[in-house]
Amino acid sequence: MDMDWSQALQESLSWLAVATVVTFIVFAGASALAIRWTRWGRQFWQIAGPYLSPRNSWKPLLVFAVLLVLALFAVRMNVLFSFWYNGFYSALQALDQKAFWFLLGVFAVLATIHVLRALFNYYVTQAFSIRWRIWLTERLTADWMNGDAYYRGQFLDTPVDNPDQRIELDVNAFVNYSVSLSLGAVSALVSLVAFTGILWGLSAPLSVAGVEIPRAMVFAVYIYVIIATWIAFRLGRPLIRLNFLNEKLTANFRYALMRLREYAENVAFYQGSAIERGTLLGRFSALIGNVWALVYRSLKFDGFNLAVSQVAVVFPFILQAPRFFSGAIKLGDVMQTSQAFGQVQDSLSFFRSSYDTFAQYRATLDRLTGFLDANQQSRELPSVTRIAQSEALDIVGMQVQRPDGHHLLQDLNLNLRPGQALLIKGPSGSGKTTLLRALAGLWPYAEGEVHCPAGSDALFLAQRPYLPLGDLRSAIAYPASSLPGDDERLQQALRQVNLAHLTDRLDLNNDWSRILSIGEQQRLAFARVLVNRPRIVFLDESTSAMDEGLEHALYSLLRREMSDSVLVSVGHRATLSRFHTHRLELDGQGAWSLTEQAAHEPPALS
Numbered sequence: 001m002d003m004d005w006s007q008a009l010q011e012s013l014s015w016l017a018v019a020t021v022v023t024f025i026v027f028a029g030a031s032a033l034a035i036r037w038t039r040w041g042r043q044f045w046q047i048a049g050p051y052l053s054p055r056n057s058w059k060p061l062l063v064f065a066v067l068l069v070l071a072l073f074a075v076r077m078n079v080l081f082s083f084w085y086n087g088f089y090s091a092l093q094a095l096d097q098k099a100f101w102f103l104l105g106v107f108a109v110l111a112t113i114h115v116l117r118a119l120f121n122y123y124v125t126q127a128f129s130i131r132w133r134i135w136l137t138e139r140l141t142a143d144w145m146n147g148d149a150y151y152r153g154q155f156l157d158t159p160v161d162n163p164d165q166r167i168e169l170d171v172n173a174f175v176n177y178s179v180s181l182s183l184g185a186v187s188a189l190v191s192l193v194a195f196t197g198i199l200w201g202l203s204a205p206l207s208v209a210g211v212e213i214p215r216a217m218v219f220a221v222y223i224y225v226i227i228a229t230w231i232a233f234r235l236g237r238p239l240i241r242l243n244f245l246n247e248k249l250t251a252n253f254r255y256a257l258m259r260l261r262e263y264a265e266n267v268a269f270y271q272g273s274a275i276e277r278g279t280l281l282g283r284f285s286a287l288i289g290n291v292w293a294l295v296y297r298s299l300k301f302d303g304f305n306l307a308v309s310q311v312a313v314v315f316p317f318i319l320q321a322p323r324f325f326s327g328a329i330k331l332g333d334v335m336q337t338s339q340a341f342g343q344v345q346d347s348l349s350f351f352r353s354s355y356d357t358f359a360q361y362r363a364t365l366d367r368l369t370g371f372l373d374a375n376q377q378s379r380e381l382p383s384v385t386r387i388a389q390s391e392a393l394d395i396v397g398m399q400v401q402r403p404d405g406h407h408l409l410q411d412l413n414l415n416l417r418p419g420q421a422l423l424i425k426g427p428s429g430s431g432k433t434t435l436l437r438a439l440a441g442l443w444p445y446a447e448g449e450v451h452c453p454a455g456s457d458a459l460f461l462a463q464r465p466y467l468p469l470g471d472l473r474s475a476i477a478y479p480a481s482s483l484p485g486d487d488e489r490l491q492q493a494l495r496q497v498n499l500a501h502l503t504d505r506l507d508l509n510n511d512w513s514r515i516l517s518i519g520e521q522q523r524l525a526f527a528r529v530l531v532n533r534p535r536i537v538f539l540d541e542s543t544s545a546m547d548e549g550l551e552h553a554l555y556s557l558l559r560r561e562m563s564d565s566v567l568v569s570v571g572h573r574a575t576l577s578r579f580h581t582h583r584l585e586l587d588g589q590g591a592w593s594l595t596e597q598a599a600h601e602p603p604a605l606s
């Protein structure tokens with residue numbers, strides 16, 4: 001088959017126009033059917049719908065349409081190259097110098113367009129993927145934060161595992177798989193049609209056992225590729241499981257390494273390095289065992305694939321040889337047959353090799369939709385009714401239970417005016433921390449009404465001190481963000497809590513929770529209270545790592561500096577009583593008793 005190169009541009013444009021219209025219609029139809037009728041289609045739309053929907057913006061869809069046209073353009077370029085090969089080899093065979101030089105000129109044009117197309121395609125694909133990834137990461141992160149889902153998710157019947165992996169790895173994988181699978185399928189199908197057409201034109205009937213088979217070449221290719229694909233599929237199938245195991249075993253090994261880093265000090269004190277080394281190497285050898293299994297399986301799989309592609313090099317030549325030597329076709333036709341054969345084989349192989357990619361894609365979809373669903377369910381978990389008021393704390397008819405239904409606290413009613421302070425006491429496990437969780441609206445096994453200041457007017461200091469990543473300045477101001485002009489205030493607060501030695505290290509970026517002792521971290525939390533000046537503050541054993549003198553000094557400071565705020569503390573020490581006007585005793589079985597006492601605020605010692 002020859003090509004009239006002077007018509008190539010015009011023909012290619014009209015080919016592209018027709019292919020674009022057909023592809024858009026078929027693609028849109030297939031997508032709509034998949035979204036309507038398949039589980040993975042629905043999951044895809046749940047994750048990506050808000051981004052791709054024109055109601056959000058037309059831009060993502062338009063850019064994707066450009067990507068589709070670019071994929072068609074690439075197929076058309078391959079078709080043009082295949083005709084170029086035909087003409088070029090025929091010119092060589094005919095010793096036609098004029099045609100030879102003309103075709104080299106054509107090649108220069110084709111090659112330039114090809115390079116520019118490839119670069120442009122790379123850029124647009126990346127830009128599309130990056131924007132999508134940003135959008136999705138922002139959406140998942142916001143969804144995870146919304147309604148405290150990141151905390152309350154633990155109370156679901158089946159909490160999601162590894163949200164970090166879902167937000168980081170799965171988002172990236174989802175975007176890359178979505179783009180490569182959809183565009184890959186489109187180019188494979190269009191290529192298949194285009195090159196089957198070319199083979200059809202080059203094909204002649206073949207007589208097998210006296211029966212004449214028309215267009216035998218085309219059927220031969222399909223039969224060859226389908227059989228080879230089927231065998232490769234059988235051989236390659238175990239690779240899916242082995243690859244999955246590989247990821248899991250790698251993650252296990254990495255987690256053990258990370259954990260050792262996290263608990264380095266404990267392990268070092270226990271002199272536990274021998275046990276830790278055993279664990280690490282045990283996990284590593286499981287990983288290596290699987291790597292060897294992968295190697296042996298790949299030897300079989302790749303061996304077969306290599307053999308098939310070597311046969312595929314000569315197979316089309318063998319089929320066309322009789323016609324070439326009889327003079328029915330030219331060298332160029334033989335070369336084009338070989339090229340078209342390769343393209344058809346590649347296109348069909350796409351569907352085989354995508355089988356395991358698609359399995360991974362579905363697993364990614366499961367993990368992402370599972371994450372979104374879990375966040376939604378976490379938000380729907382019950383909690384106490386929290387009603388914001390500017391000062392004072394009123395608790396009405398509060399019930400708190402354990403997840404197993406055991407009553408920790410029944411029908412609690414309590415009112416605290418500004419300046420009053422409540423000390424919650426009770427045996428370990430009686431539900432003191434859980435009561436604070438319920439007051440904060442975090443605990444789902446609680447009912448009742450809590451009227452109290454909200455937002456930045458309320459501050460909860462949890463039992464375990466928390467310092468965010470970053471510099472000391474942000475750690476003190478947390479959860480407010482610190483402004484450079486705040487230095488004097490932050491330093492003053494540090495001095496007040498006996499941390500004067502930190503005043504010149506505000507800008508130091510360090511892992512502060514590792515450097516500061518627990519007692520120092522607890523003092524820093526007090527500085528945080530002084531800086532944030534909430535209307536109500538909840539302290540859960542916030543002085544447990546301090547000696548009594550320091551505890552006394554800090555409580556005095558708090559009561560003096562924030563005499564209008566409401567204070568709610570949990571603590572075991574009897575010495576705490578003097579800083580509180582009310583005392584709530586829990587017995588852990590539901591009963592409670594409230595006593596009012598005269599607060600006597602002793603003068604500060606320090």
Ligand SMILES: Nc1ncnc2c1ncn2[C@@H]1O[C@H](COP(=O)(O)OP(=O)(O)OP(=O)(O)O)[C@@H](O)[C@H]1O
Nearest residue numbers: 402403404408426427428429430431432433434435
């Ligand atoms: N997420 C949870 N799932 C199941 N049970 C929980 C959960 N959190 C707390 N509990 C249980 O609820 C009970 C109350 O725990 P809580 O931490 O409130 O006790 P506490 O009075 O603060 O104890 P301590 O004085 O030792 O700090 C305990 O029996 C605890 O095991």
